Amino acid sequence: MSSLWHAFAEMNTVQDAPFVVTRGEGCYVWDRAGNRYLDATAGLWFANLGYGRREIGEAVARQMGEIFAYHNFTDYVTEPTLALADQIASHSPDPGSKVFFTSGGSDAVDSAAKLVRRYHQLTGAPERTVFIAREWAYHGMHTYGTSLAGIEPNRSGYGDLVSDIVLVPFDDPEAIEKAIDHAGPERIAGIYCEPVIGAGGVRPVPVDYLHTARDLVRAAGGLFISDEVITGFGRIGDWFAANRFELDPDLILFAKGVTAGYLPLGGLVASPRVAEPFFSQPGVMWRHGYTYSGHATVCAAGLEVLRIYEKEPIFSRALELENELEASLGSLVGQGPAIALRAGTGAMAALQLDPSDATLSSRVAGATRSHGVIVRSVVGNGLQISPPLIMTPSEVDELVSGLQTGLRSV
DSSP states (O other): OOOOOOTTOOHHHHTTOOOOEEEEEBTEEEETTOOEEEETTHHHHTOTTOBOOHHHHHHHHHHHHHOSOOOOSTTOOOHHHHHHHHHHHHHSSOTTOEEEEESSHHHHHHHHHHHHHHHHHHTTOTTOOEEEEETTOOOOSSHHHHHHOSSHHHHTTSOOOSOSEEEEOTTOHHHHHHHHHHHOGGGEEEEEEOSEEOTTTOEEOOHHHHHHHHHHHHHTTOEEEEEOTTTTTTTTSSSOHHHHTTOOOSEEEEOGGGTTTSSOOEEEEEOHHHHHHHHHSTTOOOOOOOTTTTOHHHHHHHHHHHHHHHHSOHHHHHHHHHHHHHHHHHTTTTSTTEEEEEEOSSSOEEEEEOTTOTTHHHHHHHHHHHTTEEOEEETTTEEEEOOOTTOOHHHHHHHHHHHHHHHHHO
16 A cells, blocks of 8 residues: 555545556556556646657756756746746747746646735735636635635535635626626726636637636726636647737736646746836835746756747647547547537547436546546546647547547446
């Protein structure tokens, strides 16, 4: 029996039977017994470049041979940290934006809440403390993120952690308008919005909805926070969904794809409007940060990953996968318990199963894995498909075949 406490796991079930992954190459991973699996989830959405890119490891080794890390508090920083911040800002909707690094997506979510509230204090509106979030949304598992969760099981069991959170349906702009009126426009701090809801079952909305949500909150005086921990860095075929959908956000949250999962990194991109009072006013400090914010070795990995994104057709392949996944996975609808397909934007989709059996998606995911393809059960009785952005058409066929076998077996 291992000493490890797994994340999101019923330990009574998994403690004696962990699924140990030993190596990876391309879109495949191998277990302890040497069995090969097509990873159709890119880990947890992060392995955009697949596994085994040696140049990333080489960049990491070079940096560790120079200086592996130094902190970014006060005026200290390392070269890779500066360079990566500039690169990310240059690919954001406004190159004049500022980049703050965290260790992951959950850190970025909580950091954003603190930044927004501090911003409103600096601009004379300390009463703006209410955040709007959407049902089915996932915003990490720190304290603010748990309270913002639109996935009820992720929120329950803790009591009230953070107040001043209002949940609205994920696709109803009128509900946002009503929430603003109910809370009072003068109290709205902002809205957290995944351009395509990810862990909540891959739930896209029309671009008009995203623009309307932004405009309603802005009209009330709040900020639009684009949570792109999943959709950033190529997953939807562009650097950010904010670019592709012309969202003009006040903040962008990122993680996962910024290093393609090779090392943990997250952060936020603050628009010039949000950064301005912090950068122009004497004596103003945002008393916030993490020991490993902008870790030099991690940023070196990020720089190499961004170099690959820039030189290889990774994002265009994601756009091709958008169509291939919709067409191929759509052929499974009506087979066994598969009743619908929610195709997202870019390389993300969810196969909806019969909702009458709450255990169905877990059983199908298990059966599919036993036939050599890894998919993931997500809330709402769906199966997440979010492959590495390098997945080939023949591997898409392999994915569909494995899912077909998994569906039939249950």
